[in-house]
Amino acid sequence: MKKKLLIGALVGFLTLSVSLTGCGNKEASSSSSGGGSQGDTIKIGALFNLTGDQSSLDTPALNGAKLAVKEINAKGGVLGKMIELDVQDGKTDQTTCTNAISQMINVDKVVAVTGLSDSNYALAAGPIAQNAKIPFLTSGATLPTLPDQVGDYFFLCPFGDNVQAYAGAEFAYNDLHAKKAYILTDKAMDYTVTLSKYFKERFTKLAGPDSIVLEDSYQTSDVDFKAQITRLKALSTKPDVLYVAADPSKCGVIAKQMRDAGVTTPILGGDGYDTPLLIGLGGKEGSKNVYFTTHASMDNPDPVVQNFIKAYQEEYKKDPENAFAMLGYDAIYLLADAIKRANSTDPTAIRDALAKTTDFKGVTGSIAYKDGQRVPTKSVTILTVKDGKFAFVKEVIPQ
Amino acid sequence: MLNRREKTCTLVALALVIGLLALANSFLNQYYLRLINVMGINIILVVSLNFTNGLTGVFSLGHPGFMAVGAYTAALLTIPLRQKAFILPDLPAWLAQAHASFPVALLAAGTVAAICAFLIGYPVLRLRGHYLALATLGFLVIVQVVVTNVSQITRGARGINGLPPETNIWWVYGITIALIYLSWRLVHSAYGRGMMAIRGDDLAAEALGVNLVKHRMLAFTLGAFFAGVGGALWGHLITVVSPNAFSFAQAFILVVMSVIGGMGSITGSIIGAVVMTLIPEALRGLEVGTTIAGFHIPPLYGLSQVIYSVALIIVLAVRPQGIVGLREFSMRRWLKN
Numbered sequence: 001m002k003k004k005l006l007i008g009a010l011v012g013f014l015t016l017s018v019s020l021t022g023c024g025n026k027e028a029s030s031s032s033s034g035g036g037s038q039g040d041t042i043k044i045g046a047l048f049n050l051t052g053d054q055s056s057l058d059t060p061a062l063n064g065a066k067l068a069v070k071e072i073n074a075k076g077g078v079l080g081k082m083i084e085l086d087v088q089d090g091k092t093d094q095t096t097c098t099n100a101i102s103q104m105i106n107v108d109k110v111v112a113v114t115g116l117s118d119s120n121y122a123l124a125a126g127p128i129a130q131n132a133k134i135p136f137l138t139s140g141a142t143l144p145t146l147p148d149q150v151g152d153y154f155f156l157c158p159f160g161d162n163v164q165a166y167a168g169a170e171f172a173y174n175d176l177h178a179k180k181a182y183i184l185t186d187k188a189m190d191y192t193v194t195l196s197k198y199f200k201e202r203f204t205k206l207a208g209p210d211s212i213v214l215e216d217s218y219q220t221s222d223v224d225f226k227a228q229i230t231r232l233k234a235l236s237t238k239p240d241v242l243y244v245a246a247d248p249s250k251c252g253v254i255a256k257q258m259r260d261a262g263v264t265t266p267i268l269g270g271d272g273y274d275t276p277l278l279i280g281l282g283g284k285e286g287s288k289n290v291y292f293t294t295h296a297s298m299d300n301p302d303p304v305v306q307n308f309i310k311a312y313q314e315e316y317k318k319d320p321e322n323a324f325a326m327l328g329y330d331a332i333y334l335l336a337d338a339i340k341r342a343n344s345t346d347p348t349a350i351r352d353a354l355a356k357t358t359d360f361k362g363v364t365g366s367i368a369y370k371d372g373q374r375v376p377t378k379s380v381t382i383l384t385v386k387d388g389k390f391a392f393v394k395e396v397i398p399q
Numbered sequence: 400m401l402n403r404r405e406k407t408c409t410l411v412a413l414a415l416v417i418g419l420l421a422l423a424n425s426f427l428n429q430y431y432l433r434l435i436n437v438m439g440i441n442i443i444l445v446v447s448l449n450f451t452n453g454l455t456g457v458f459s460l461g462h463p464g465f466m467a468v469g470a471y472t473a474a475l476l477t478i479p480l481r482q483k484a485f486i487l488p489d490l491p492a493w494l495a496q497a498h499a500s501f502p503v504a505l506l507a508a509g510t511v512a513a514i515c516a517f518l519i520g521y522p523v524l525r526l527r528g529h530y531l532a533l534a535t536l537g538f539l540v541i542v543q544v545v546v547t548n549v550s551q552i553t554r555g556a557r558g559i560n561g562l563p564p565e566t567n568i569w570w571v572y573g574i575t576i577a578l579i580y581l582s583w584r585l586v587h588s589a590y591g592r593g594m595m596a597i598r599g600d601d602l603a604a605e606a607l608g609v610n611l612v613k614h615r616m617l618a619f620t621l622g623a624f625f626a627g628v629g630g631a632l633w634g635h636l637i638t639v640v641s642p643n644a645f646s647f648a649q650a651f652i653l654v655v656m657s658v659i660g661g662m663g664s665i666t667g668s669i670i671g672a673v674v675m676t677l678i679p680e681a682l683r684g685l686e687v688g689t690t691i692a693g694f695h696i697p698p699l700y701g702l703s704q705v706i707y708s709v710a711l712i713i714v715l716a717v718r719p720q721g722i723v724g725l726r727e728f729s730m731r732r733w734l735k736n
Contacts, residue, residue, distance in 0.1 A: 050700040087687050089700050094637050094644050099433060099680060106430040123560040123639045131564075132429075149560055188547050190557040219547075 041084040042077075042345050044069075044335060045104035045113035045134075047125060052092025056248065056275070057117040060321040061139050062087065064328030065114065067315050068336075078336045079343065085332075086110050094124040101125040105132045111345045112137065112338075114157075114331040117324055119143035119190055126150035135338075135351040139331040140324050142271070143194060147374035153351050157331045158364065159378040161191065161270070164293040165198035166398035167380035168243065168268050171291070173206040175394075176266055178240035180213050182232060184254070185245045188220040192245035195270045199243050202398075213239045220247060225254055229261045239265060247272045251292075252281030259286045271295060274322045279388050287385040291393065295323035295364040297381045299392040308363045323364065330362035365395075405730045413576070424568050432568065433636070434680060439571035440632050441672040445656045446578055446665060447625030452654070453663035454591065455618040456598030457524065460650045461535035462626050464542035467645035468515050469508035469627025470634035471546065474559045476504040477635065482561055489551035501565040505574075505631050512627025516620045524615045527601070539650060546642040558641025566636040574632070578625055582665050585621075586727075594618055598663070655707075659714050661721030666728040671721065678710070679703045 046065055048058035066085060073082045086108050090097035097116075104110045105128065113129050116122045117140030129136040130151035137155045138146070144160025172178045181203050186192035196215070204211055213235055216228050232242075242265050244254055251273045258267065259282075266289045273292035282290070298309060298320065308329060312320045320326060337360055339345060342353035355374070360367040367376040382393040401409065423435060444462065451457040475483075475490075476499040483495060499507065523534040546553045553559065585591040593614045596604035605611050634640040652675070660671020682703035714721065 051704065087698070089683060089686065091683075091704075094639065094641075095437060095633075096679075096683070098637055099430070099437065100683065102430040102433050103684075106428040120556075120558060120639075120641050120643065123558070123641075124637050127561075127564070127638050128429075188556045190555075193555065193557070 041082045042079070042339065043084050043086050043108060043110040044332070045101065045108070045110035045115070046085045046087045047090055047097065047101050047104065047113060047115035048087070049092040049097075049116070049118070049121060050089040054090075054092045054118055054121070057140060057322070057324045058115070060325035061115070061117060061328030063316055064312070064320070064325035064330075065139070065332045067311060068329045068332035070315070071311065072332070072336050078339050079345070081345075083332075083336065090116070090121055090125070092121070094121060097121045097125045098128055101128050105129065105134050110134065111347050112335050112350055114139050114328075114335060116141050119146055122146055122154075123149065126154050129153060133351075134347045135335075135354055137331050137335055137354065139327045143190065144375050152355075152374070153347075155354055155369070155374045156376060157334060157367070158271075158295055158327055158376075159380060160375045161194045162198040163375075163378070163398055164270055164380050165195045166202045167382070167396050168195075168270065168293045169199050169202035169206065170398055171293070171382055171394075171396065172203065172241045172243070172266075172268055176241055176268075176291075178266075179207050180211055180237055180239045181207070181241050181243055182213055182235070182239035182265075183215045183243045183245070184228060185215070185217045186220050186247060186250065187217040189247055191270075191272065192247065195245040196243065199245070203243075213237050218250075220250065222250075223253065225257045226261075229258055229263065232258075232263065233261070241265065242267045244269050245272075248275040248277050251275075252278045252286065255282040255290055256286030259288065264289065266291060268292065271323065274383070274390075276321070279385060282385075284388045287388070289384075291382060291384045293380050293382055295381065296326050297383055297392040297395075298390070300381070300395075304361060305363050326363040330364050330367070333362060334360055334367060401730065405734065408730055408734060416572075416576075420568055420572055434676070436566060436568060436571050436632075436636055438673055438676045439568070439575050440566075440629050440636065441653075441656065441676050442575050442669050443571070443578055443625055443629040443632070444653055445660070445668040445672040446575075446582055447622045447629065448653050448657055449582070449663070449665065449668045450585075450594075450618040450622035451615075452657055453668065454586070454598060455594040455615055456601075457615050457618060458528070458532045459535040459619070459622070460532055460647070460654070461519075461538040462622070462653050463630075463645040463647075463649040464535075464539040465512040465516060465623040465626035466630030466633065466649070467542050467546055467640075467642070468512045469630035470640045470645070471553055471559070472511045472627070473501075473504040473508040473631035474562050474634050474640050475552070476507055477501055477563055477565065478559070478561065479563075486559070486561070487552070487554065491552075494552070501563075501570070501635070505570070505628050508631035509624040509628040512630070513620045513624040516623030517616070520616050520619045524612055524619060536647070536650070539645075539647065543642050543645065546645075553642070556642060558639055558644075560639040562635050562638045562640065564635060564638050566632045571632055574625075574628060579665060579669070586665065590614065590617060595663075655711055657721075659711065659721055661723040661725065663725045664721070664723050664727055666726070667721050667723040670723060674722075675707075679707055682706055 048062045050059055069083050069085050077083060086104050088100035090100055112135045114137045116138050119141045122138050122141040126136055127150055130153050135153050137157055139157050142158050142161045144162045147154045183196050185196040200212060244267055246254055251269055255267055269292040271294040274294040279287050338350050338353040342349040355369055358368050365379040370377055379395050379397050381395050383390050384393050448462050451459045476497055480498055519538050526534055547555050593609040596609050597614055601611055656671040656675045657668055661667025686699050686702040
């Protein structure tokens with residue numbers, strides 16, 4: 001008897017959940033017919049991986065985006081309409097990402113989509129927006145070939161990985177006076193493989209074809225780098241700089257193990273280093289003499305940056321976690337700017353206006369899409385670690 | 400076997416399903432169609448997993464490995480040649496020139512996955528219980544490492560993108576219906592009875608003359624064939640295949656679907672796949688926060704994963720055999736009532 005009751009409860013629970021699908025969607029569709037692009041709100045899709053491995057990048061990015069929407073609406077919105085953010089969690093899963101973006105476009109009728117910080121998910125979600133002719137401005141994915149791979153409705157808000165790797169190589173050659181470089185790459189990630197590829201391309205062009213003393217690799221899941229460090233120390237020609245293309249979870253670990261083994265050569269990396277984990281895992285000693293390229297610096301005295309930081313602190317009672325918060329914020333302002341210039345909420349008109357962006361002043365630098373490119377020409381910020389804190393070094397626009 | 404009346408009813412039911420699919424195809428928007436396709440692919444994956452995990456009692460965690468093999472095989476065959484030359488310049492010449500239509504690619508995907516299953520089946524299927532589960536998990540890890548590192552063929556962690564979006568409701572449900580029919584025929588054949596005998600007690604089954612390795616091998620390769628086809632369908636729905644999609648988490652989700660529906664039952668596999676596709680999707684809509692009757696619910700990201708796990712615990716605690724257990728839907732019983 002008791003068992004039957006429990007089974008009944010279970011079946012009831014399942015039916016309820018399934019019927020809620022209909023409910024939730026009905027609500028979404030009714031609100032879209034009431035509001036949507038024709039009514040008094042403009043719907044923008046925000047697809048972020050809020051749970052899973054990507055959440056440390058995407059949650060700050062969503063916070064930035066929400067802050068931007070709040071500010072814009074407080075000033076009266078765009079074209080006299082309020083912006084409504086349609087937030088969906090992609091769960092760091094490609095199937096869920098594609099389901100979510102399809103729901104935004106087909107059910108909720110968004111006019112544009114922003115979000116995602118990793119190319120693997122952008123490559124899955126992007127084509128759906130492309131086929132529906134809805135502009136997709138990724139807030140954080142940095143693969144430079146993404147717009148070519150997805151199509152003419154896909155734009156990057158951050159710089160491409162080629163640009164930051166070029167900036168890293170030029171900084172190593174010009175400012176660190178490095179003549180020989182060592183490269184360590186995480187082979188399991190697209191991001192790190194791309195960084196190393198472009199760093200090598202620019203550095204060998206500057207310092208000569210024999211300037212790379214060793215190219216070594218590891219996998220994201222590795223935790224012990226003794227083998228790589230032993231090979232590095234055994235080199236007859238010592239490198240002047242170590243380019244370590246690592247993701248947020250590994251950069252601090254590698255730096256610490258290298259310093260512990262007595263390697264004091266400067267370490268250089270990409271925007272994956274822009275995480276509290278670099279100092280948290282590397283420690284004060286481990287993160288010494290570490291440089292990295294990223295999107296923006298909190299120390300930048302530019303009022304645009306300082307105002308953003310102040311607004312973020314007021315809204316969320318904490319400092320922006322990393323540059324992805326700024327990118328999420330910029331992406332919304334850039335879309336709003338495009339809608340204003342298009343003077344329309346028609347997705348194709350927004351796309352055309354976005355493509356004509358010539359000088360958009362954002363927190364992460366000024367954005368321009370030149371010569372039909374959909375990856376912006378943007379300045380790269382170089383940071384270092386001083387006494388356990390990030391410190392601004394310089395801002396560069398690579399050649 | 401079915402009598403005449405049951406046969407007619409089955410055919411009518413089939414026609415009804417096809418009619419509903421046709422209606423869905425012409426009237427639903429892309430989002431719901433995508434959901435229906437994902438559901439169908441999950442049915443294919445869980446029903447094919449049922450050959451080993453359910454019918455034969457061979458607990459395999461290697462299903463996503465076969466999906467990966469199938470998805471990559473089909474991707475390499477369907478991508479237009481010009482695009483292939485651009486994104487995979489270091490491909491061996493015979494592979495660079497290979498091109499096939501979608502159905503041929505699906506068949507190739509299944510075949511290559513089945514060959515892999517046959518090759519690893521020989522050493523692995525002699526193991527029992529936990530050892531076998533671990534060995535299949537090992538296969539999954541090997542596939543992931545190989546796919547990540549053979550970058551001249553697979554593009555490594557970057558994955559292959561730009562697959563033609565060939566997957567549609569007819570391919571998915573055509574294969575689903577064929578697989579269910581095949582499954583049903585198998586269960587009612589000598590081979591299927593042999594498999595179930597092995598599940599019950601492999602020593603007793605062997606004593607009665609059931610060839611253990613042969614039966615297990617049949618279940619394993621057949622399951623792998625359809626896992627390969629399912630993987631290929633998935634790849635052409637998402638239009639990008641990358642190694643991290645075929646992870647242990649995917650194996651876990653498939654096993655959960657099978658357990659919740661009822662391991663060993665075709666009906667259970669279908670119900671498990673349908674329920675566990677729709678619930679997380681429904682909950683995803685809820686976790687963004689909503690207002691019901693003036694009561695505002697704040698966003699609760701990650702809620703769906705929690706509820707998913709709670710549902711699994713409830714099912715395992717209350718009904719360890721799953722929603723339908725070992726029972727099957729029966730036209731005869733249904734007509735009697």
